[in-house]
């Protein structure tokens with residue numbers, strides 16, 4: 001493992017650097033990546049952010065978004081950048097399977113791999129790790145990396161602050177999850193002092209819905225929400241025909257699962273959606289209920305205790321049946 005002094009001395013001269021983040025990047029994935037990008041370019045490095053797939057339109061306003069390369073749209077260029085890189089930062093994920101085909105390119109690259117992440121069970125592919133499951137967001141760890149590890153607080157600027165604030169805000173449920181402790185609020189305050197316009201960031205992310213998204217949300221809540229009172233569980237299922245008929249784009253389904261969790265008494269919420277290639281599950285839970293355990297054990301996934309995801313190769317109906325069938329095993333935890 002690379003030590004911090006070794007890392008500092010490497011970063012003292014311009015390097016070719018790639019920053020990558022997980023499949024279907026969310027606000028923390030993009031905020032942490034573009035925040036680190038804004039820092040590294042100031043230091044004179046040649047930096048490219050490569051995402052494995054596209055990401056929601058409500059993140060396209062982030063500073064330097066136009067510089068991002070999407071692997072699925074520019075495969076050759078991405079492969080070349082990964083092969084030529086001296087350093088690859090892996091943000092907001094810790095297993096190379098989370099970045100699809102890009103994962104094997106990263107593994108094969110001779111670049112030093114640096115992981116900045118807050119998920120459980122990191123895979124052993126990195127040369128440097130700034131990792132803590134206690135962090136509410138990878139963006140919090142990027143802040144800590146720049147300010148405390150590299151002691152480069154003087155390089156913080158408005159662009160970095162805007163990106164990192166976005167990551168922290170989205171992953172902490174707008175500073176309301178238990179992970180948003182007083183340190184997180186202090187970091188938030190510092191980012192505001194550095195120029196992050198918190199009210200504007202919130203508006204750009206959360207009040208930026210298309211009409212389609214809102215009507216689709218209405219459809220999910222009116223017609224697709226199923227409550228299982230005996231398990232304190234709520235499920236919303238969506239077919240690919242419904243996605244097509246509402247012209248749903250990447251990002252439009254984000255956060256819908258939280259409405260299911262907001263029902264009085266519900267401890268576990270599932271959003272199960274039929275994508276073109278597979279069925280995707282998003283789980284949310286309250287308190288100690290381990291949503292990530294269900295995703296890891298039964299649905300090829302993982303995540304955090306209260307927010308986890310995975311997928312199934314079965315069809316939608318069979319996936320829903322399988323999900324319901326495992327609830328009796330968790331009944332005691334669900335009804336306590």
Ligand code: 5GP
Pocket residue numbers: 119281282283300301302303304307308309310311
């Ligand atoms: P979402 O439900 O918003 O897609 O994901 C919630 C959280 O679950 C993410 O922050 C991520 O930690 C985790 N997650 C989602 N999908 C997957 C997956 O396919 N594999 C793993 N390991 N984690 C996932």
Ligand code: MN
Pocket residue numbers: 028029092118136137138171
């Ligand atoms: Mn995250």
